[in-house]
Each structure stands twice: as C-alpha cells, then as structure tokens.
Amino acid sequence: MSFRGTEFIARAVAAGGALALTLAMTLGVALAQDKTYVMKISTPTLNAAPDRYANNLAAAIAKDSGGRIKTEVYPAGQLGSIPRQIEGTQFGSIQCEVAPPEFMVGLDERFEMMAAPGLVSSMEHGQRLAADPAVLKLMLGLGADKGLKGVGLFLGEPSGVIAKSPIRHLEDFKGKKIRTFASQFQSTAWSRLGATPIAMSLGDVLPALQQGAIDGAVAGTQVYTGMHFYDAAKYVTMIGQPAIFLIVEINRKWYESLPADLQQVVDKDAAAESVAINPIAIDLENKANKGWVDNGGELINLPPDEQASLLKILSSVGQDVSKTKPALDAAYQVVSEAAQRTRQSPSQ
Numbered sequence: 001m002s003f004r005g006t007e008f009i010a011r012a013v014a015a016g017g018a019l020a021l022t023l024a025m026t027l028g029v030a031l032a033q034d035k036t037y038v039m040k041i042s043t044p045t046l047n048a049a050p051d052r053y054a055n056n057l058a059a060a061i062a063k064d065s066g067g068r069i070k071t072e073v074y075p076a077g078q079l080g081s082i083p084r085q086i087e088g089t090q091f092g093s094i095q096c097e098v099a100p101p102e103f104m105v106g107l108d109e110r111f112e113m114m115a116a117p118g119l120v121s122s123m124e125h126g127q128r129l130a131a132d133p134a135v136l137k138l139m140l141g142l143g144a145d146k147g148l149k150g151v152g153l154f155l156g157e158p159s160g161v162i163a164k165s166p167i168r169h170l171e172d173f174k175g176k177k178i179r180t181f182a183s184q185f186q187s188t189a190w191s192r193l194g195a196t197p198i199a200m201s202l203g204d205v206l207p208a209l210q211q212g213a214i215d216g217a218v219a220g221t222q223v224y225t226g227m228h229f230y231d232a233a234k235y236v237t238m239i240g241q242p243a244i245f246l247i248v249e250i251n252r253k254w255y256e257s258l259p260a261d262l263q264q265v266v267d268k269d270a271a272a273e274s275v276a277i278n279p280i281a282i283d284l285e286n287k288a289n290k291g292w293v294d295n296g297g298e299l300i301n302l303p304p305d306e307q308a309s310l311l312k313i314l315s316s317v318g319q320d321v322s323k324t325k326p327a328l329d330a331a332y333q334v335v336s337e338a339a340q341r342t343r344q345s346p347s348q
Contacts, residue, residue: 015066037258039071041096042079042088042322043214044202048288049156050073050098050246050279053273056280057096057152057248060269065262076227081201083222090147092251100156101247102140102183103201107146110331113139114153114245116182116318118311119339123285126155126243127278128342137340138331139247151270152248154277157285158240163216164209166235166298170306179205179217186218186242189317209233220244221288221299230295237300239307241314248274 036336041058042078043050058071079085082103088094090107102112120126129135130153140150142187161167161178174194180186182199190197202223208214209232221236223229248270255263262319289299322332 047074048222117314152274157220
C-alpha cells in the first residue's frame, strides 16, 4: 500500500475516534440532563412558616428544574428530632433542613447569633434584618466545613411562652422550668428572669408539658396552634423575645453533585422563597393568634411597664454572652449593627 493510502486510513481512523469521542461526550451530557436527583426537605413544624417555606421551595425547584430534582417535604419532625435532622442534613440522608439556626450551635457557636434577645422590635424589622447582606454573608457561610451549605434565612415569628398556669407578670417567671432553644443567649436570658432554662427539641415539648416535666416553653403561636398545643396548655404570654429565625441548610456533597444549572436553580429558588415567605409569615402569625383563642386559649401581654423592664433586663444579654469569645463577639457585632441600621424601614 502506498504512503498516501496509509495516510488516508490513519486519518479516517482518527476522524472516527474524534466522532466517537464527540458522541460519547454528547451522550454523557444527555445522561446528566436526564438524571433525577431526590431532595428531601425536613422541618420540625406543621402549619407554620418553616413547613410553608419548605412546600413553596419544593414546588419552585421541581418546576424550575423541569422535574430533574424530585422534591419531598417532611414536616413535623417526621425524619427525627431537630438534632437528628441536622445530622441527617450534615451527612446526607436529608438533603435540606429548615430550622432555627441556634440548634446548630454544636457545629459553630456563631449559629446562635439570631437568638440574641432584643435584636428586633417587630416582624417587619426581623424580615429586614434577615435580608441584610452582611447578616446573610455571615449566617449562610457557617457550617461550610461541616458538610453544610446555607442557602436561605428568614424570620418565622416572635416568640411567646406557653404555660399550664397563666404568666401575667414578670414575677410569675421566677422558679418556672422553661423549655428553651439550644442557645446560651436564651439560657442566660431566662436565668436573669429567675426561671430555670431547659434546652429541648420541639418534638419533646408537648409530652413534657403534659407530664409536668416543664412549666412552660418558648416557641411561637404558629407552632402552638398548628400542632394543637392547646390540648395541653391554654396560656401564652406574648413577650416577643427573642425573634425566631429559620435557616435553610443544604447537604454540601449533594449540592456539589448537581450539574451547574441545577445548583443555580437551588440557589435562586431558596433565596427567592426566603423573601416571598415574609407576607405569608405575617398572615400565618395573625391566623395562629386567632386560632389559639378560637380553640379556648388565652393570649397574655405583660403590663407595659413590665414589658419595658423585661426588655431592659435582656438588652445586654447578647453583648455579655459574646464578649468573652472573640469569634462570637465579632459575629454579634455584625448582627447587632445590622439590627440598628434596619430598625427603620427605608421608606420611613
């Protein structure tokens, strides 16, 4: 065979190899686009802002991914207590969790920043604080070295204290065993009010109230009404502090396994729904308050002078707790400064 003929064959083989490689690459992209990814979204609540957010996020991601991400929502602690949900999200059996960030304090003490009492004065103020760029940069970056990726932050509701006997005055808190979130800010605050703080996951609160293991608990009326706490206790004292924020955490390894376009879908929808939930959360709060009363419960406000005294007692908790811990103190300064600059609406 002549040299020219050999060269022709070599070129044909090379061309065939290139064609095969192109076909293989095209097939690989097609297979990646056809692959379905399961996204389990877990929340501790029912009929409250966290699970409403989860449902809205699930619908948005399923739609915007063209069904390539199959979303499943598990409210009311179906996948375990809050600590178990955090572990599941951290290690990958759960792909997304929506919960108060202070329960993640075991991963990084700065997660409890949003639980400092006195940060916000209203739901609208809390919503502005949750959208502040400096706060988002801080809070969503926590847990990155623990297998997590933060994708959203929003305000759920102000807190109130449910109790089997009415708490109408500051003095009534003294000697009470009060369930709190896993936050030194909360435990210090309740100790200052003369109560005994007991950190407890939400799923344990109702039986603890029924059995008398605790006298009261910190949460909000969306939780109390949505999960029928009025069957165990009738009184909620509306102290409003601290505000209850929710953080949205994704399992980092699962996120990084997604194609780039699906990562963008998750990021975009999680951020958008963190803003879209704001008017919904206010509506849920109003309906929960009405539902509590309609089911035989009572909403109690402290006398104005005593509410002012409560805020004064609690106002220095954040600074006092954080000042001995450099990382915590730096984070507290970020959040407290943001709280000050967002106190007034831009339109005011």
